[in-house]
Amino acid sequence: MKKKYYLFLSFIIVFTNCWAQFDFRDGYIIKLNRDTIWGKVKYNITSEKYESCSFKTDAGVKNFKPDNLLGYGFKEGNFYISGIVDSTFSEVLVTGPLSLYKNDGTFYVKKRDQEGIMLEKKDELVDIDGISYNREDNRWKGILRALTSDSPKRLDYYIDDLNYDSKDLTWIVVKYNKNTDKSYVEYSAGKKWARITWGATTGIKQSTIRFFNYGSFDFLEEETIYYDPTFGLVFHVNSPRLNDNIAFQAELFYTPSRFTSGKNISYNYYEEQHRTDFKMNVLTLPLSMKYSYPVNRNFVFIQGGFNYDIQLNSTSAHSAMRYWENGNVYPAVEPLQVKIDETQFGYWASAGYEYSFDGFSASLQLRFNRMSNMVKNAYLIGKTNSVSLLLIVYTN
Structure with missing residues (x-):
């Protein structure tokens, strides 16, 4: 019986991925010369969206790698750019004095005119009295504290309670940008989290x-x-x-x-x-x-x-x-x-x-x-x- 359930789940996953191959939505690409071309962009639900962009016009479908484009996006709000992580596209969550990007489950922050910094979340193995434990490595919170230390209003006590996810990290980056009284863009802001x-x-x-x-x-x-x-x-x-x-x-x-x-x-x-x-x-x-x-x-x-x-x-x-x-x-x-x-x-x-x-x-x-x-x-x-x-x- 369990084998049948696993086969059933596998069928649903494979069928969903096959169906997704036909999901093209209104969007655009930004070429290396900064020209923006509108057409239909393939909407991916897998990590493929970080690796390539399929763009459809009346002439047909063409695939672009991160080295061929500055970025691509959708009319509904999702936007991806190259150059944050080598040879991949990264999703742009927020741009402003402090910007936030997501690349296949890992987040990156970048201050204006500076290099991007990876916020890496991982567990580390520690030994206490001969017993090994897995402990969460929170150095990514320390990076955020350092980057937001110039905020007119303190943010470090908010950072302590953050979860490593799109919602919490977007919230803290937007809050920092608001505190600086400078313009910023939160992509997909019109879409609800839930x-x-x-x-x-x-x-x-x-x-x-x-x-x-x-x-x-x-x-x-x-x-x-x-x-x-x-x-x-x-x-x-x-x-x-x-x-x-x-x-x-x-x-x-x-x-x-x-x-x-x-x-x-x-x-x-x-x-x-x-x-x-x-x-x-x-x-x-x-x-x-x-x-x-x-x-x-x-x-x-x-x-x-x-x-x-x-x-x-x-x-x-x-x-x-x-x-x-x-x-x-x-x-x-x-x-x-x-x-x-x-x-x-x-x-x-x-x-x-x-x-x-x-x-x-x-x-x-x-x-x-x-x-x-x-x-x-x-x-x-x-x-x-x-x-x-x-x-x-x-x-x-």
């Missing part, structure tokens, strides 16, 4: 349950298909400042399921008619990652993650009648109860289209689920696959 939206969803779910009988449950159909309504709430969070393609989504679904598995079994002198009625109330918690590809103001997206199902008062009832050749009818063998497990685990994937409106957005998606064994009887396995058509409405 954007949280809520939504509601409803849809129809087609489920297929397959029973694998290794004992006395031959009265169950090998395969049963049934349809149920489903309702839920959606919690959606992403960071437009860091990457507006990728989002985390948590959901809560309630699905009332009612279905029957019936089977007739013929013997020499009689026939048995079996009926098993299932009544299940399922609370589902899906957790997923979502990748969206912009199409004008709308989005095409793929999504994948894991499900955790909780059975709420779910039961089954088995009945059987024996029909003899002489016309007599009697109850058959003692009914056998299918015991439904309280929880199941599974994985899922979906694809859909999201429409943007004033004040809200709505998505229509097709979702596939595969769940673990739902019964806890010995010698019986019941596995469910489902396909859902869902409508989700988000607040903006």
Whole structure:
């Protein structure tokens, strides 16, 4: 089972990377002679954005290395320049009296007319009384204290509490620049660090349950298909400042399921008619990652993650009648109860289209689920696959 989950995650990652190859957005390049040319720039979510720039015009797509450009950027705000780190592009977070850059997870600061300085965060191994410990190396904070020591307002007590991430470092550099009363530019300032939206969803779910009988449950159909309504709430969070393609989504679904598995079994002198009625109330918690590809103001997206199902008062009832050749009818063998497990685990994937409106957005998606064994009887396995058509409405 674990192998299937790993294969599923690998598929989502590879498929997302393949899809990202087609994501070109309005942007520009700055040539070595300082000419700016507008066109379409490939939007990368991997470290490739620091290594090269793919630029598309009516003449086609051309790839540029850092040695061929002064920089490139997007109309939406992200901007990258060469020259901060040899043979790579660096993302420009802030420019001003004190500038901040990011290069593949490492940050650089630069005072005007000075060389850039790397803010390196690493752990160092220390030995205390013969016992080795990993200790965080905070020399990057010392560099910031030295570079901001000329601020009219003290910043060292803020620096002590900084985290080594884009948000905190951007904040302290902007604060320094404001204190100096000199102009600065914070790129992507119009984008939020975190954007949280809520939504509601409803849809129809087609489920297929397959029973694998290794004992006395031959009265169950090998395969049963049934349809149920489903309702839920959606919690959606992403960071437009860091990457507006990728989002985390948590959901809560309630699905009332009612279905029957019936089977007739013929013997020499009689026939048995079996009926098993299932009544299940399922609370589902899906957790997923979502990748969206912009199409004008709308989005095409793929999504994948894991499900955790909780059975709420779910039961089954088995009945059987024996029909003899002489016309007599009697109850058959003692009914056998299918015991439904309280929880199941599974994985899922979906694809859909999201429409943007004033004040809200709505998505229509097709979702596939595969769940673990739902019964806890010995010698019986019941596995469910489902396909859902869902409508989700988000607040903006």
